[in-house]
Amino acid sequence: MCGHEPGRRRDNRCDCRGARMEGFLQPCLLLLLYEKSTHGYELMESMNRLGLWEGVPDAGAVYRNLRRLEEEGLVRSHWSTSGPGPARRRYEITPEGVDYLHDWAVTIRRNKAALETFLRRYEDIFGQDKEMEKGD
Amino acid sequence: MCGHEPGRRRDNRCDCRGARMEGFLQPCLLLLLYEKSTHGYELMESMNRLGLWEGVPDAGAVYRNLRRLEEEGLVRSHWSTSGPGPARRRYEITPEGVDYLHDWAVTIRRNKAALETFLRRYEDIFGQDKEMEKGD
DNA sequence: ACTCCCTATCTGCTATTTACATATGTGTGT
DNA sequence: ACACACATATGTAAATAGCAGATAGGGAGT
Numbered sequence: 148m149c150g151h152e153p154g155r156r157r158d159n160r161c162d163c164r165g166a167r168m169e170g171f172l173q174p175c176l177l178l179l180l181y182e183k184s185t186h187g188y189e190l191m192e193s194m195n196r197l198g199l200w201e202g203v204p205d206a207g208a209v210y211r212n213l214r215r216l217e218e219e220g221l222v223r224s225h226w227s228t229s230g231p232g233p234a235r236r237r238y239e240i241t242p243e244g245v246d247y248l249h250d251w252a253v254t255i256r257r258n259k260a261a262l263e264t265f266l267r268r269y270e271d272i273f274g275q276d277k278e279m280e281k282g283d
Numbered sequence: 284m285c286g287h288e289p290g291r292r293r294d295n296r297c298d299c300r301g302a303r304m305e306g307f308l309q310p311c312l313l314l315l316l317y318e319k320s321t322h323g324y325e326l327m328e329s330m331n332r333l334g335l336w337e338g339v340p341d342a343g344a345v346y347r348n349l350r351r352l353e354e355e356g357l358v359r360s361h362w363s364t365s366g367p368g369p370a371r372r373r374y375e376i377t378p379e380g381v382d383y384l385h386d387w388a389v390t391i392r393r394n395k396a397a398l399e400t401f402l403r404r405y406e407d408i409f410g411q412d413k414e415m416e417k418g419d
Numbered sequence: 420a421c422t423c424c425c426t427a428t429c430t431g432c433t434a435t436t437t438a439c440a441t442a443t444g445t446g447t448g449t
Numbered sequence: 450a451c452a453c454a455c456a457t458a459t460g461t462a463a464a465t466a467g468c469a470g471a472t473a474g475g476g477a478g479t
């Protein structure tokens with residue numbers, strides 16, 4: 148969850164450090180697959196287009212996560228040779244995957260609440276307009 | 284960012300997997316230090332009390348992050364022997380730390396937006412009340 | 420004195436994950 | 450033949466959280 152031109156900070160490390168919410172990829176994939184069974188490449192594009200991910204998510208991460216979801220029985224896949232272009236592995240969510248998605252929604256609500264708690268305190272001190280000043 | 288009784292899933296792994304927002308500890312520490320200079324132990328308690336963290340954050344992580352923030356010049360510290368109990372290392376935020384905090388606020392707003400995008404789509408499908416059904 | 424517990428800090432280790440780079444192969448247009 | 454977009458996969462490095470455990474001071478109770 149980065150989507151940067153590698154901006155560097157005082158310590159010469161990417162300032163996206165820490166911005167990543169580990170595992171958020173999985174519920175995103177499951178949600179999109181619930182809406183429409185499709186293959187990895189399109190899932191990547193959808194995530195970017197819909198604003199679920201800043202920039203295009205890492206292809207390696209997407210494919211690996213899909214494979215792992217399948218190992219755990221949360222999605223199923225089959226090769227689809229119909230249609231143009233190279234063969235695609237088409238994924239669909241399983242009932243177990245839907246359960247898992249619901250669990251994740253709870254977690255995500257909790258995480259959002261923590262971020263909101265942070266931002267509430269932050270804005271109490273600095274105001275909501277602080278980010279405007281930083282438009283460089 | 285866990286704070287569970289280790290609930291296990293189908294794959295025998297903690298279902299908090301992925302719930303952790305990497306690096307979120309740092310902006311939390313900086314924000315609290317902006318509000319009040321204090322020592323690691325109290326920061327841990329504050330994070331829990333204020334709902335910035337689910338449960339008490341890991342002590343090792345807190346102390347290590349404070350040390351790293353100091354290496355990077357974002358906080359300063361000195362030993363405080365006055366007061367009861369063992370010596371405490373009292374931290375205070377630096378001007379660079381405040382800058383860093385502002386950068387983080389931007390990142391956190393972006394992350395919150397991604398979570399909201401997810402939840403909006405999710406709730407469009409399942410409704411906001413889905414989590415109620417799961418009250419076990 | 421002695422033990423127990425709370426406060427307080429620090430370190431070692433491991434599992435997991437992301438981000439990046441790279442490899443492989445198909446089909447289409449020129 | 451060639452370039453290019455589509456599509457999937459793997460190797461590797463860096464970083465972090467979580468857990469366990471070590472070290473120590475100081476107060477309360479016996």
